[in-house]
Amino acid sequence: MVKQIEISLPNFSRGFHLITHLVTRELGDLPEQGLLHILVKHTSAGITLNENADPSVRVDFETFINKLVPENDPDFIHIYEGSDDMPSHIKSSLFGAELTIPISRGRLNMGTWQGIYLCEFRNYGGPRKLVLTILS
């Protein structure tokens, strides 16, 4: 069986944001077993699983990725929308724009410390759209 929902997230500032609750509250009753797939319909944001407890992890992610993919690299051509333009595309592909999570006993079956991060790589990304697909 396939169930599918499209949602819009609220505006997020540039950085890494825990959105597990925003996703699960949209899902309704989950099947006993299956998979949840999440697509971020954008090329300048990402989605990943990581630590859900200490907010400093998300701060460190932002610090690190900005050093790894620096803005104002004179080699970049695609910077029409600002210095965060091409770097945000690269970050999106390094983290990925889609994610699959198992469903067990009617709940998302992640590790205790795992949460879903929305990675906002633009300075002003606006509300991001997700496609949620449940297969069972």
Added chain:
Amino acid sequence: MVKQIEISLPNFSRGFHLITHLVTRELGDLPEQGLLHILVKHTSAGITLNENADPSVRVDFETFINKLVPENDPDFIHIYEGSDDMPSHIKSSLFGAELTIPISRGRLNMGTWQGIYLCEFRNYGGPRKLVLTILS
């Protein structure tokens, strides 16, 4: 229901290439709702979603990733097939060799600006094989 197809892409030069049309034309009629999974059956190429309009994005990806994973790093052992050997393995795992895309209303449901990139990391990679799996 499961439908599966194996395809060979044409030879691509080293770099990032938009292959959305090459994938969709092989799929035939898609189900109303479901998921498409794509595996690149190689360890020196990758697949990712990114910007489908401006070719300079793909040029900037190639420029960036060659700086991030430099060839001729004296620390690399596995360079039997040339200086692009080990770097291409690393790039493959950073971008990933597989991808899942939702299907809605009988079509791939990506963002307006999202396309499928084949990431060719070898100088002479040859024709790359993909496994396409549709679940519905």
Added chain:
Amino acid sequence: MVKQIEISLPNFSRGFHLITHLVTRELGDLPEQGLLHILVKHTSAGITLNENADPSVRVDFETFINKLVPENDPDFIHIYEGSDDMPSHIKSSLFGAELTIPISRGRLNMGTWQGIYLCEFRNYGGPRKLVLTILS
């Protein structure tokens, strides 16, 4: 149809480890066609597909990723559990903690040279738990 199994891997040292055999031996009879999804239930380890023949590839991966995400970066806040703490979270999201592999003719359908790597990013990560989900 959905089939799901949770397994614990043996302790692995820090580095990249081929676990294809440890996964496949737990799966039992596979369906004719479908998908296998694997989640690593941890935020300081990863999973990826890469070269299954030459062990030096895994050594080079460890060498490279330690240079890409250096420990003792004075900018990191989240290092309560040691200098490998925050770097292991970052590496987990760069490689990803989940993976999907097609099943064809009752077997995992990967490339000849592809194997499943468990990426252990902690000095002492302990036994890692995986959720294996088969959809067909």
